[in-house]
Amino acid sequence: MSTEPALMSLVAVAKAIASKEVSSREVTRACLHRIAEWQPRLNAFMAIEAEAALAAADAADAALAKGNARGPLHGVPLAHKDMYYDAGKVVTCGSLIRRDFVATTTSTALQRLKDAGTIRLGSLQMVEFAYGPTGHNAHYGAVRNPWNVDHITGGSSSGSGSAVAARLTFAALGSDTGGSIRMPAHFCGVTGLKTTVGRVSRAGAMPLSQSLDTVGPLAQSAEDCALLLGLMAGADPEDPTASALPVPDYMAATKGSMKGLRIGVPTAFYVDDLDGEVARVLDETMATLKKEGAEIVKVELPDQRQLTSACQLVLATEAAAFHKRWMIERPQDYGAQVLMRLQNGLAIPAVSYLEAMRWRGPALAAYLAAVAGTDAVLVPVGPVPAPTIAESDVGNSPNAEAVIQRLTRFTRPVNYLGLPSLAIPCGFTRSGLPVGMQLIGRSFDEAMLLRIGAAFQRATDYHQRVPKAA
């Protein structure tokens, strides 16, 4: 059978269903066909709910025939990281501890997508409790990169990155506390949006760090991310930390050009210790941005290593506090690496944690002053393309934390400052692995990032390339 509908973008397939060019059933069947083909190699899905998805697709088609479209994503099948509570469904959080946990509520982000008409394909794999950047999972196995199944996807939204890249779902929710959306976007060649802390409600999303957790999408394009963010963002009575700031028209923002925009490029830290191919792609990306009318300007940022360290102090402490009860009662049910990282948080004095929290305001102010006069800052997501599964399987070895810190050194400053960042595919290595870049914006200015990202994607085709089944 043809799987062509599964290759469409989210925006395109939503329009095609709405105009009855294609039915929700045809689209859902195409996705399920690709899932059946790819899942044995990728391990991207935690659960596949084929019959329920087809029944929901039929119901969506019947409703549309009667003129009852639910919303802008009517009949679009999606799957999400298995940490978003969906009432009545098992939500494993990638863990053994929650293997049989049935949610009694539905997360606000997920509910808003359901209200827009989406239907559920199943759930996606993830790193245990979203605590790790590689995509390894001691209980459910590593998720594999569709561009080369010997390589990691990145994490912790490992299934989201893998499934979107292989076109098994049109988009997927991820979460980003230390780089968990941007890392899989970079390694898997998809577009990922880490939102400003507070932009999207976290109600019903598994917590890792209350100060740093963010909800965001992975999708084919900036335009797809804009559509999803517009549906999910905004105040939520279930989450008092969700901002009541107005939600801009993100789709309108994607129509803008780059002409006259100033994009900052740091002179230090983000250019240190870069793999040669990542450096080449960074140079090519800057050339494309210039060609499209943007001005590239050098920026000198405050010491980013201090931000990375502060991020680690906050994340480790808050994660340990969330998990303390299970660390006492069920330590044997954690994977070795995740338990090891949770234990780290036990040894951070309260005063050190609070100092790291108190410094957030001045650190953000200093960053914003350094980038004044620019519309966004361009940096790599990671220093290297996707490593192999074998070389990154460090478990709880003595050097594990060092390996993890090296992978995430370019993503953590953004988490500490709570800023938005859009990861976009910008090129490929000679061996065919994707390379992504991140555009970092001001607080609550996702619209600017989506504008630049969409303009870049109109000028390039990296986001449209699809890995081939072996």
Place this chain on the structure above:
Amino acid sequence: MTKPSPKEVKAMTDVAGVPATPEIAERIANSIGPAFEGFAPVAGTLPFDLEPASFLLVQTAKVSI
């Protein structure tokens, strides 16, 4: 701020109610040591009146610190 020694880590995990063996305490000390070293230039330098929620004010551009 100096990084905690394995002995100090052991004491902290005991107080936290999740005791670590000496081997685990040594591993924890080595794992989190770089974070303490990286934050050392900031630690102990913050002004008295700095309220943690100033982050929210900067985020919405209401103050510049």
